[in-house]
Amino acid sequence: DVxxxxxxxxxxxxxxxxVFLECVQDMDHENMFWYRQDPGLGLRLIYFSxxxxxxxxxxxxxxxxxxxxxxxxxxxILESASTNQTSMxxxxxxxxxxxxxxxxxxxxxxxxxx
Amino acid sequence: AQSVTQLxxxxxxxxEAPVELRCNYSSSVSVxxxxxxxxxxxxxxxxxxxxxxxxxVKGINGFEAEFNKSQTSFHLRKPSVHISDxxxxxxxxxxxxxxxxxxxxxGTRLLVSP
Numbered sequence: 001d002v003x004x005x006x007x008x009x010x011x012x013x014x015x016x017x018x019v020f021l022e023c024v025q026d027m028d029h030e031n032m033f034w035y036r037q038d039p040g041l042g043l044r045l046i047y048f049s050x051x052x053x054x055x056x057x058x059x060x061x062x063x064x065x066x067x068x069x070x071x072x073x074x075x076x077i078l079e080s081a082s083t084n085q086t087s088m089x090x091x092x093x094x095x096x097x098x099x100x101x102x103x104x105x106x107x108x109x110x111x112x113x114x
Numbered sequence: 115a116q117s118v119t120q121l122x123x124x125x126x127x128x129x130e131a132p133v134e135l136r137c138n139y140s141s142s143v144s145v146x147x148x149x150x151x152x153x154x155x156x157x158x159x160x161x162x163x164x165x166x167x168x169x170x171v172k173g174i175n176g177f178e179a180e181f182n183k184s185q186t187s188f189h190l191r192k193p194s195v196h197i198s199d200x201x202x203x204x205x206x207x208x209x210x211x212x213x214x215x216x217x218x219x220x221g222t223r224l225l226v227s228p
Contacts, residue, residue, distance in 0.1 A: 042204060092157075107155070108156075
């Protein structure tokens with residue numbers, strides 16, 4: 001079974017803190033994604049990566065950065081957390097480069113910024 | 115650019131009744147279409163996908179969807195729902211041009227009551 005794990009299910013941080021969200025997949029997938037999920041807005045793509053050390057901006061990259069030093073690990077970084085970054089964060093991974101491949105999702109990290 | 119519209123934010127239904135969750139998309143190129151399901155406190159998992167060929171696609175848990183190119187729709191149906199189908203359902207679209215990215219709809223919450 002493909003497994004995508006995220007380092008925390010729940011996280012509470014203070015405004016201005018630097019926040020790291022970690023995602024690990026065990027199926028040797030080339031592609032990895034970070035989304036945020038908000039009620040009424042669905043899933044919005046923050047960043048994605050199609051190879052080690054490669055990254056591409058998604059639809060809402062402002063206030064975020066990412067790191068992919070190893071194929072199995074994709075980190076989302078909030079340099080200075082703000083209250084409007086309170087959200088559910090979902091990581092996903094998939095094979096290949098075309099859009100016909102299934103994305104496998106982690107369970108999500110619910111981040112609250114106070 | 116692609117977009118996805120899920121007009122119904124919530125659909126209440128009684129157990130054993132049929133259900134249809136609506137999804138419309140817009141794209142200037144050929145598309146791939148997906149339905150994902152998110153059970154409470156979990157990540158998303160793939161229900162079914164349309165890549166090409168037969169317009170009627172069958173998925174897991176008795177769900178099916180029909181691709182209608184002229185109406186740019188990909189509605190999800192189940193003839194008889196169970197309590198356990200209570201979840202949020204997301205429609206997503208990808209294209210065969212460029213890198214694999216999916217655009218998700220805002221989601222439809224299916225509430226099944228006894």
